Amino acid sequence: xxxxxxxxxxxxxxxxxxxxxxxxxxxxxxxxxxxxxxxxxxxxxxxxxxxxxxxxxxxxxxxxxxxxxxxxxxxxxxxxxxxxxxxxxxxxxxxxxxxxxxxxxxxxxxxxxxxxxxxxxxxxxxxxxxxxxxxxxxxxxxxxxxxxxxxxxxxxxxxxxxxxxxxxxxxxxxxxxxxxxxxxxxxxxxxxxxxxxxxxxxxxxxxxxxxxxxxxxxxxxxxxxxxxxxxxxxxxxxxxxxxxxxxxxxxxxxxxxxxxxxxxxxxxxxxxxxxxxxxxxxxxxxxxxxxxxxxxxxxxxxxxxxxxxxxxxxxxxxxxxxxxxxxxxxxxxxxxxxxxxxxxxxxxxxxxxxxxxxxxxxxxxxxxxxxxxxxxxxxxxxxxxxxxxxxxxxxxxxxxxxxxxxxxxxxxxxxxxxxxxxxxxxxxxxxxxxxxxxxxxxxxxxxxxxxxxxxxxxxxxxxxxxxx
Ligand code: MN
Ligand code: MN
Numbered sequence: 001x002x003x004x005x006x007x008x009x010x011x012x013x014x015x016x017x018x019x020x021x022x023x024x025x026x027x028x029x030x031x032x033x034x035x036x037x038x039x040x041x042x043x044x045x046x047x048x049x050x051x052x053x054x055x056x057x058x059x060x061x062x063x064x065x066x067x068x069x070x071x072x073x074x075x076x077x078x079x080x081x082x083x084x085x086x087x088x089x090x091x092x093x094x095x096x097x098x099x100x101x102x103x104x105x106x107x108x109x110x111x112x113x114x115x116x117x118x119x120x121x122x123x124x125x126x127x128x129x130x131x132x133x134x135x136x137x138x139x140x141x142x143x144x145x146x147x148x149x150x151x152x153x154x155x156x157x158x159x160x161x162x163x164x165x166x167x168x169x170x171x172x173x174x175x176x177x178x179x180x181x182x183x184x185x186x187x188x189x190x191x192x193x194x195x196x197x198x199x200x201x202x203x204x205x206x207x208x209x210x211x212x213x214x215x216x217x218x219x220x221x222x223x224x225x226x227x228x229x230x231x232x233x234x235x236x237x238x239x240x241x242x243x244x245x246x247x248x249x250x251x252x253x254x255x256x257x258x259x260x261x262x263x264x265x266x267x268x269x270x271x272x273x274x275x276x277x278x279x280x281x282x283x284x285x286x287x288x289x290x291x292x293x294x295x296x297x298x299x300x301x302x303x304x305x306x307x308x309x310x311x312x313x314x315x316x317x318x319x320x321x322x323x324x325x326x327x328x329x330x331x332x333x334x335x336x337x338x339x340x341x342x343x344x345x346x347x348x349x350x351x352x353x354x355x356x357x358x359x360x361x362x363x364x365x366x367x368x369x370x371x372x373x374x375x376x377x378x379x380x381x382x383x384x385x386x387x388x389x390x391x392x393x394x395x396x397x398x399x400x401x402x403x404x405x406x407x408x409x410x411x412x413x414x415x416x417x418x419x420x421x422x423x424x425x426x427x428x429x430x431x432x433x434x435x436x437x438x439x440x441x442x443x444x445x446x447x448x449x450x451x452x453x454x455x456x457x458x459x460x461x462x463x464x465x466x467x468x
Contacts, residue, residue, distance in 0.1 A: 014406045016366030018258060018452040029455040033260060035276075036454060037250035040268050044166075044245045045149045046084045046294045046304075049107040049268060053086045053275050053292060054078065060279040062088055065314070071321040074283050079314050084108075084294040084304040087314050088278050090465075092287040096322045097330060099337030100287045100315075101468045102430070103278070103461045104306070104421055105271035105344065106296030109264030110134030110443050112141060112175075112200055112244040114150070118237055119204075121219035126205040128173075130244060131197070134297030138195040140444050142177035146202060150242030152232050160230050162240075165247050172247045173202045202244055246445040258451055259365070265447040267296065269454055270343035270436040277461035287318070288465040296344070296421055306421040312428070332429075339390070339468055340432040341461060342422035346370045347410050348438035348450075356415050361408040363438030365450035368404030369460035372434035375410060377417020384423035386433035393468065394433060401463040404456050406438075435460060 001009070021029065039056075043049040062076040071077065071091050078088040085107070092100075112130040120127055128148075132138065147165025154160065165172040177195070178186050186194050208217025209224065223234055232240075250262035271292050278290040295305030302308065312331070319334050320326040348370075349362035363370040373391060376383030391407070398405045410418050425432040437457045440448040 014364060014367050016364055017368065017404045018366040018450065021452065029451050030257070032276075032455050032458060033451045036269070036272050037260060037262065039272055040262055040264065041249050043107075043268065044109075044147070044264060045111075045243050046107040047151065047241075048149065049271060049292070050080060050083055050086055053088075053107075053271075054080060056275065056279060057086075057088050062279075065089075065317065065321075068321065071318065077318075081294075081308075081310045082304050085310065086290070086292040087311065088275070088290040089318060090278060090281055090284055090288045091318075091322065092284045094286050096287055096319050097333040097337065098286060099334060099339065100289050101284070101465050102289045102291060102338055102340040102425070103274040103343050103464065104291035104293065104340055104425060105274045105436075106267045106294065106300075106306075106421060107271045107292045108134070108294045108297050109245075109266060109268065110136045110297055111264075112146075112202070114237070114240070114242040114244070116238055118242070119219060119223065119234060121216040124206065124208070124218055125203060126218045126222040127201040127203060128242075128244070129198075130200045130202060132200060133243070135443055137191065137444065138197065138200060139177075139191060141200060142175045142195060144174070144445065145172040145247035146174060146244050147172055147247045148202075148242060148244055150240055152230065152236045152240035152242075154232070154236055154239070160232055160236075162230055162242060173204065173244065175200050175202055248446055253448060260449050260451060260454065261446050262449075263445055263447070265437070265439055265449050266345045266442055267343070267436070269439075269449055270345060270457065273437075273454065273458035274343045274461050276458055277465055280462055281465045284465055286468065287322075289315075293421060300421055300424055306424040336429045338428075338430045339393070340422075340425045340430050341394075341435040341464055342420050342425060342432050343457075343461065344420040344422075344434055344436045345442060346372050346408070346434070346436060346438045347442055348440050348448075350440050356411050358412045362411075363406050363408055363453075365438070365440070366452050367406035367438070368453060368456035369398070369406075369435055370438040370453070370457075371405060371407040372409060372420075373407060375417065375419050375422065375434065378414055381417075382419060382423070384420075384426045384432065386422075387431065390431045390433050394435070394464070397463050397467045398460055401459070401467065403460045403463055404452075405460065 043052040065077040073093045075091040115129040118128040152160040205222040209221040246263040253259035300306040374383040374385035
């Protein structure tokens, strides 16, 4: 072995590899990210993502699982969980009890949710009251354009879809902030207290109706406009789920257009790449499953979160449709023998804030798909820790197929921490590791990613489905 070969073999170094990509690959990366931006501009909530995903799956020949009596190799099916989650599967050639290859992402993102009884008037202005969803820095959500997305479920069973602010001719909405001239007390507070949760009120209107008998004319006028547009009443708002999200579109960032700025890349960037990967695989050896769940940002609870039995129920159904003598052991064996990439974003090293990261164990922009061996915090508390054997298996798949990858953990020891769905997947007796795109400004209204990493994440999931 030459001195240089020895050195290349012996040492491991993570570096920004975007510039090393061939012209052909660069074109593929940019092209892929155009599709990504377009998709997430139209899917800003879990319900919208679910709808768009089903449309793409149907276009690619996936059919509802309920339309099938049995399943054979090559079949492509999907299910929807209460309009907020999707499971898509491509049936493999091998027996299902040899395990599946699972990529699981979440499609909910931090935002402001309307309170159950949201509409009120205060000093001649109509507002929606909100309760923020997920871990946000509240001060980031004031003084910027916001849009409203959601559904109102009516007593007669119909559902009204509501989207205001996405059309160029629509108005947008806003939470006000204090002028610096009068903010000396506010600015002296801790950043976590400068904006209170109860002041995240969304402005809706300022014109009162002309009926002098109506007490709160501005609120009434707003309600009348909602009624004209959507045929809903104030009580209908009480059985609605309406989310307030940034009005920004996904845009290229940088002169070289190498990065993407967008709302909700956590975790729609992994959800989109996982979805594309399952659509693009041909005939896998093992059954490939793409799982898109809701509620990760608030602990994965509820019927649409990862802690729900929904995934097991659907897997039981799939197993039973592939096996002659199905019993509970069929499902248990299948889950035990399966491997999962928990497709979630990580924190990229940010040169503006180097103090929170340990550089050798952080992701960098342009470093490729990011493996997080364990999450948790303070002495790996609450961590789901992937085994060395699993890291080796994934490393081989990526290296053999030209997938640039990197590995690390979230921030310096004792700096903070976080969790993903990995721990709940692991509870099913499954090998799992977090793998996804590293972001800057995570959980802010405008999260940043590197296009190279977005593409390598897609490629990583695709090769995992094909090779594992
Ligand atoms: Mn996430
Ligand atoms: Mn998150």
